Amino acid sequence: MSKDVPEADVASIRRQMSRKPEYKRSMMSGAIADFEKIKAKMMSEFNNHKITREIEDGPNAENTSGSLHKGNLFSFIGFVQGDTPTDEIREVLQTMFVISEVRVVSRTARVWFNLPDRKEILSSIWDKTHLSWAPGRSWADGIETGLSGLGQYIYSPTGFRKPEISLSGTGLQAKQQLKSARGKGNFAGSFKTKKYMREIVENAGKELWKLRMKQYPGSGTIT
Amino acid sequence: MKVQFNHEAVTSFTLWFDNHLINKGEGFSDHETQLYYVEDNRLPDGVFRYSSPYKQWVYGYGTPEIYKSEILLNKNDPDYGYWIDYENGGIVFFGSSASNNLNITAKYKVKDFNIYNTNLYEDDLIVEKKFETNSRFNQTLQAISPYDQVLPAVFINSETIENKGFAFGGQSETTIMFKSVVMAENMYQLDGISSIFADTHTVHFPLIGFDDHPINEKGDLKDESFSYQSKLAEKSPFFMIDRVVTAKVGEGVRQQISPSIYLGFLDFEVISVRFLQQS
Numbered sequence: 001m002s003k004d005v006p007e008a009d010v011a012s013i014r015r016q017m018s019r020k021p022e023y024k025r026s027m028m029s030g031a032i033a034d035f036e037k038i039k040a041k042m043m044s045e046f047n048n049h050k051i052t053r054e055i056e057d058g059p060n061a062e063n064t065s066g067s068l069h070k071g072n073l074f075s076f077i078g079f080v081q082g083d084t085p086t087d088e089i090r091e092v093l094q095t096m097f098v099i100s101e102v103r104v105v106s107r108t109a110r111v112w113f114n115l116p117d118r119k120e121i122l123s124s125i126w127d128k129t130h131l132s133w134a135p136g137r138s139w140a141d142g143i144e145t146g147l148s149g150l151g152q153y154i155y156s157p158t159g160f161r162k163p164e165i166s167l168s169g170t171g172l173q174a175k176q177q178l179k180s181a182r183g184k185g186n187f188a189g190s191f192k193t194k195k196y197m198r199e200i201v202e203n204a205g206k207e208l209w210k211l212r213m214k215q216y217p218g219s220g221t222i223t
Numbered sequence: 224m225k226v227q228f229n230h231e232a233v234t235s236f237t238l239w240f241d242n243h244l245i246n247k248g249e250g251f252s253d254h255e256t257q258l259y260y261v262e263d264n265r266l267p268d269g270v271f272r273y274s275s276p277y278k279q280w281v282y283g284y285g286t287p288e289i290y291k292s293e294i295l296l297n298k299n300d301p302d303y304g305y306w307i308d309y310e311n312g313g314i315v316f317f318g319s320s321a322s323n324n325l326n327i328t329a330k331y332k333v334k335d336f337n338i339y340n341t342n343l344y345e346d347d348l349i350v351e352k353k354f355e356t357n358s359r360f361n362q363t364l365q366a367i368s369p370y371d372q373v374l375p376a377v378f379i380n381s382e383t384i385e386n387k388g389f390a391f392g393g394q395s396e397t398t399i400m401f402k403s404v405v406m407a408e409n410m411y412q413l414d415g416i417s418s419i420f421a422d423t424h425t426v427h428f429p430l431i432g433f434d435d436h437p438i439n440e441k442g443d444l445k446d447e448s449f450s451y452q453s454k455l456a457e458k459s460p461f462f463m464i465d466r467v468v469t470a471k472v473g474e475g476v477r478q479q480i481s482p483s484i485y486l487g488f489l490d491f492e493v494i495s496v497r498f499l500q501q502s
Binding site for chain 2: 130131132133134135136137138141145146149150190191193
C-alpha cells in the first residue's frame, strides 16, 4: 500500500479506520497480546537470571552469578533452609506489571494504555525483600548497590550459631574465633554487585514505550 | 593523581551529613572538662597533646575555650600557643612554655556521633573491628587516645557510582550509593539519627572540594571560623538525595553480635546531573 498511496494518505486512512469499532477491537487485542509477550519475556528474564537461579538453588548452590569469591548467595544473604525469597518478587511482577485503560486514539491511530509505574514496582520489590536481620534493607536492592556479609555470620552454620564460635552475648569479643572461621567453609568475603531487578524492570518498561508507538494493521471499509 | 569527582563527592556528602546532624538534629552536647596530657609519637619534639575524654569536637558552632589554671588562653599566645584538633578531641601546645604537666581545662561541644569515612565492608566493621571505648560508656573521665576511632559513630562508605545518559549534548546523571553503618549507645540515639536522615529525601547540598574543606591536616580549622550554612548560601545545590533507606539490626541479632551497641544502617542514593567531560 505504501508504494502506491502517499504517506499522508496512509496516515489519514489509518485515522479514519481507527474510528471503526471492529478496527479498534483488533488494535486493542493486538496491543494486549504484545503486552503479554513483553511481560512473559520479563518473567523469563527474571526466572532465568543468574541471581534468581542461584538463590533458588538454595544453601548448597554454586556461586554461578559470580558475585562472591566462594560460598553462595543464599547463605551470604542470610536465608535459612526452606526460604523461597524470589517468590515475593515474582508475585510483585505478576500483580503490578499490568496495563489498564487500553483505548485507541483516533488522532494518532495508535493504542494508548497506561504504563506500569516502574518506580512503584521497584519500590514494592524492595519492600517485599527485607533482610530478616535488618528490616528496612532489601537484599534485592543490595544485589545492585552492595550487600553486607553480616547475614552469613548470623545464619551460617560456621557463624554465630555455632556454639564454639558464639560466645553468647559477647559479640565483638568473638572476633578471633570469627576470623578463623572466616577462612574456612562457606564464608564468602566481599560481594560484587550485579545488575538485577532494576535492569529487568527497565528493559520491560522500554519495550512498553515502543509498544505505544506501534501501529497495527487492520481491515475494514472506509465510508 | 589530581582530585577526582568521587573524592569531592565523598567530602561534600560527609560535610553535609555532619552538619545536618548537628544543625537539624542538635546532635551535640556541651562539656567542660579537664584535658589530659597524652603521648603522641606522631608529633615533633617540643609540642604536647592534651586530650579530652570525648571526641569529635564540633566545629563551626562556636569556638572551644581553653583555660590554663582558669586563665583563658589565646591560640596565638607566645608561651602557650596551641592548635585545636577537632577530629581527635583535644589541643596541641606549641608555645615556648608548653610542657606535659599543665593544668588545662576546656569548654567545648562534642558530637553525638563521630563521623568517619571508611572503605571497610560492613561485616568487617561490625564484627572484626575493635573500637576505642569512649568515656561515654564507662563514665570514667580519662583522655581518649588520639587517632583511635570512637563510638558512637557513623561510618560512611561510598559503595558504588554509576553514570547514565540524562540529556542530549553529553549530560549524564550520576548516582552515588553512600552506605552508612550507625553504631549508637542506646535505642533513643539510633531512632533519633534514623528519623533525622529518613526525612532527607530530596534534600540538596553543594559540591565542596578539598580546597574548601574547613579542616586542615592538623585537625584545626583552616580559617578563624567556619559556617556550613554560609557555604550553603554561597554555593549552588549540586547533589540531591534521591532515596534514603533506614534499617535497624533486630534485637535478637543485636544481642548475638553486639549487645552493647545499637546497630543501624542509613543508605543514601545521591544523584547529580553533570557533564562528565568537564569534570
